[in-house]
Amino acid sequence: MMRFFILFFVFGLQFSFSQESKSNDLSKLKGRELAKRRSQIYDSLIMKFDAIANDSVVKEKFVLEKANEAFGPYFYRVYPKYAFGNYTDLKRVLESLGYDFLHASIDEKIKGELFYIFYKGNLKSVEGIKIFEKKLFEKLKLEKTVKLENFKTYNVSIINSLLIKSFERDYKNVFDQQEKRLYFSGKIKQFINALNGFFPSKIFLVENSDDENLYDINVDVSSVEKCLEEMKFLGFVIEENNEMLNHTYFKLKSK
8 A cells, every 4th residue: 555655656746747847848939939939020020121221212201109018029229221119218219319318318208108110211320310300309299408407426435434344255236126225245346336227427436445355235225315325424435526517308398
């Protein structure tokens, strides 16, 4: 009787592993099929748009539609004769035109919207970019305003730090989404690099500012002001720099 139970148990395990293996194989197959399908969609779009771009009869074509769901992978591409994008946002399109979003802002009403876009024209030339930008703004009813504003940056260093030296030798970079806090273990240089993921081109480390020791650091990253305030308490020396720079605002036209 005991032998029967053992055989039954072993059979059950083999059956379970067999089903799991089939499930994994099926998932891999579906993944390959999905990747193949997306590749086919992309290839067909390229052929379609190449044909339009090379058709001398079609002098101008500009399609811009709101996207409610992804149709293949998320991307935006610029070629010499045309540009097209799938499930792309306005920020990505404007970045391709040369706008630096450290010094540019998009109206919150349109910031998160996604589009399908196709444009026949040369976006590799300055004149082509101007024409496309004008058409894009007309289509979306956007206006561009440039204002001279103060842009702050901060140089940081350590003197008589209250930081706790780390007993761990492994790098750690954990962001608590709910608390908006960064839990970090590592070198100071790595810490500043991590902060620039939250505040791009805002915080810079003074050279030779302790590149030997590893520290455990816990700071508020909900805003650059709160972060710097806690860094001062921990022993960082903060030097504020001010520069007047142009900031570009993209806003929906008021009716």
